[in-house]
Amino acid sequence: MDFRRKSIIKGLFKEFDTKVYRIVTSIDDQIAKNLKDGNIVTRPTSTNGLWSCVLLPTVLVLYSILCNVSELYILMAYLSIGLVAYSFLFIIFVSVSCLVFKDNIYGGCTASTLVSALLLYAVQGQDLMFSLGWSMVAVMSYSALLRISLTVYPKTFTIGEAMVVTQSIVLFCVASLCKYFYNVTAEDDAEMKLINSVIFTVLSSVGIIVAAICILDDSQKTMAVFVYIISVAATYALMVLHVKLGLDCLVRLAEYVLLDMDRIKLFIFWVGCAFVAVFVIMVRTHLNVKANTITRKSFHILGSLVFLSGILYNIRLMTLAAGVGLGLVILLEALRKSGIDPISSSLQAAFNVYSDEKDVGSFAMTPIYLYVGLACPLILVPEHPGYELELLSGVLSIGIGDTAASWFGSKFGMNKWGTGPKTYEGTVFNILSQVALMHTIQIFGLLSVNNAMIRVAVAAAVSGVVEAKIDQVDNLILPLVTLLAFQSTFILC
Structure with missing residues (x-):
C-alpha cells in the first residue's frame, strides 16, 4: 500500500x-x-x-x-x-x-x-x-x-x-x-573610506573618459585628443580625492600600499601575474595564432591566483585593487572600440586572437564577465562569520571548476549531457577540483571556516551541474549560483 x-x-x-x-x-x-x-x-x-x-x-x-x-x-x-x-x-x-x-x-x-x-x-x-x-x-x-x-x-x-x-x-x-x-x-571606518573614495574616483574618471570618447567624431579620434581627455580626467580625479581625503590624498594612498610589507608582497605578486598575462597576449598576437579554449582558460587561472591570494591574505586591499581593475577593464574595451590608433588596432588584434564563439556581439563581454564574476562577491557578500569562504565563490566556480571541467572534459570526456558539448566526466572533475582546492587551503591553514568542506562540496555540486546544463555565459551566472548554494548551507557556518 x-x-x-x-x-x-x-x-x-x-x-x-x-x-x-x-x-x-x-x-x-x-x-x-x-x-x-x-x-x-x-x-x-x-x-x-x-x-x-x-x-x-x-x-x-x-x-x-x-x-x-x-x-x-x-x-x-x-x-x-x-x-x-x-x-x-x-x-x-x-x-x-x-x-x-x-x-x-x-x-x-x-x-x-x-x-x-x-x-x-x-x-x-x-x-x-x-x-x-x-x-x-x-x-x-x-x-x-x-x-x-x-x-x-x-x-x-x-x-x-x-x-x-x-x-x-x-x-x-x-x-x-x-x-x-x-x-x-x-562611513566610520577610515580604511574603508579611503578604499571607497579611490574606487569611486577611478570609476567616475573612467566614465568621463568613455563618455568623451563616445562623442568624438572620426576626425577627432587622434592620440593628441586622447591625451587631452586623459589630462582632464586626471585633473577631475585629483580634485575629487582632495575633497574626499584631503590635500595629502596621494601620500595617504601611497602609504597605505607601500608601508606594509604584506601589502607590498601582494602588490608585487599581482603585478607579476599581470605582466605574465600581457606577455602571453603580446606573443600570441604577434604570432597571430588563434587561441583555443584551453589557452583562454589559462587566464582564468591567473585571475584566480590574484583574487585567491587577495581574499586569503588581505580582503580590503583586494577590494581596492578589484575596483581599480574594473575601471581598467572597462577603459580597455572602450579604447578597443574607439578607433583611436594605434591603441584600438592593437587591442583589436589581441581580441581577434583570444575571442571565442560567444564574443560575436558589439563588445568583448567574456573577459569582462570573467573579471566581474571573480570580483562580485567582494561587493555582494556582507561581513559575517565565515564570509571569507563565500568571497571565493567566483574563484571556485569559474576560476577553478569551470576551467577544470573544460580541460578534463575536452581531454577525457566521453559521456555527454544530452546533445550539448558538456560531459559527465568534466562535471565530476569540476566538482572534485573545487573540493580539492578547499582541502589544500585548509591543509596550509589559510582559511578557518566551520564546515567549509561540506559547504564547498554542496556549492561545487550545484555549480557543476548548472555549468553543464546552461547555455548562458558561465562567467556571469556561476558565481551567483554558487553564492545561492552557499546561502542554502548558511546554517552550517
Whole structure:
C-alpha cells in the first residue's frame, strides 16, 4: 500500500514537472519568435535564459535576511525586488508582442516602482518621497538600459544576460549615488573610506573618459585628443580625492600600499601575474595564432591566483585593487572600440586572437564577465562569520571548476549531457577540483571556516551541474549560483 502511494505521488510530481517544463519552453519559444519578428537579434543560444533575472535579487534579499547588513544594502535589496518585478512583466510583454522594444510602455515601470517603494517605506521606514524617487530612478533606468542593450547592441546578450548586466549596473550606480551624495550610510571606518573614495574616483574618471570618447567624431579620434581627455580626467580625479581625503590624498594612498610589507608582497605578486598575462597576449598576437579554449582558460587561472591570494591574505586591499581593475577593464574595451590608433588596432588584434564563439556581439563581454564574476562577491557578500569562504565563490566556480571541467572534459570526456558539448566526466572533475582546492587551503591553514568542506562540496555540486546544463555565459551566472548554494548551507557556518 505504501509502495503504491509513493508511486502515485512520484507520478504526480513527474507530471507537474513536465507541465511546468512545457509551459516554460512554450513561453521561451514564443519570445524567440517575437524577437525574430521584431528584428531583435540576441546572442545565439538555444534558450533566452529568462530564469537568470532572479539570481542577483535573490542573493541580495537572502543576505539582507540572514546577516546584519547596512541600511544601504537593505535599500539595494528592496530596489532589486522592484527590478525583478519589472523583469517578470517584461517577459510577459515580450511573450505577447515585440512592441515593448519599440513603444514607450510605462505601465510595468509604475507597478514595479510601487513594489519597491512600498517595501522601502513600510518595511525599512524610509521617507515616502525618498522611497518613490529612488524606486522610480532604479526601475526607469533598468527599463531603458534593458531595451538599449537588446536593440542597440545585437548579438551581445541573451535576454537573461541583459537582465543580470543591467540590474547590476543600475544597482551599483544607485548605491554609489546614495552613498556619496545622499549619505545613506555613514562611513566610520577610515580604511574603508579611503578604499571607497579611490574606487569611486577611478570609476567616475573612467566614465568621463568613455563618455568623451563616445562623442568624438572620426576626425577627432587622434592620440593628441586622447591625451587631452586623459589630462582632464586626471585633473577631475585629483580634485575629487582632495575633497574626499584631503590635500595629502596621494601620500595617504601611497602609504597605505607601500608601508606594509604584506601589502607590498601582494602588490608585487599581482603585478607579476599581470605582466605574465600581457606577455602571453603580446606573443600570441604577434604570432597571430588563434587561441583555443584551453589557452583562454589559462587566464582564468591567473585571475584566480590574484583574487585567491587577495581574499586569503588581505580582503580590503583586494577590494581596492578589484575596483581599480574594473575601471581598467572597462577603459580597455572602450579604447578597443574607439578607433583611436594605434591603441584600438592593437587591442583589436589581441581580441581577434583570444575571442571565442560567444564574443560575436558589439563588445568583448567574456573577459569582462570573467573579471566581474571573480570580483562580485567582494561587493555582494556582507561581513559575517565565515564570509571569507563565500568571497571565493567566483574563484571556485569559474576560476577553478569551470576551467577544470573544460580541460578534463575536452581531454577525457566521453559521456555527454544530452546533445550539448558538456560531459559527465568534466562535471565530476569540476566538482572534485573545487573540493580539492578547499582541502589544500585548509591543509596550509589559510582559511578557518566551520564546515567549509561540506559547504564547498554542496556549492561545487550545484555549480557543476548548472555549468553543464546552461547555455548562458558561465562567467556571469556561476558565481551567483554558487553564492545561492552557499546561502542554502548558511546554517552550517
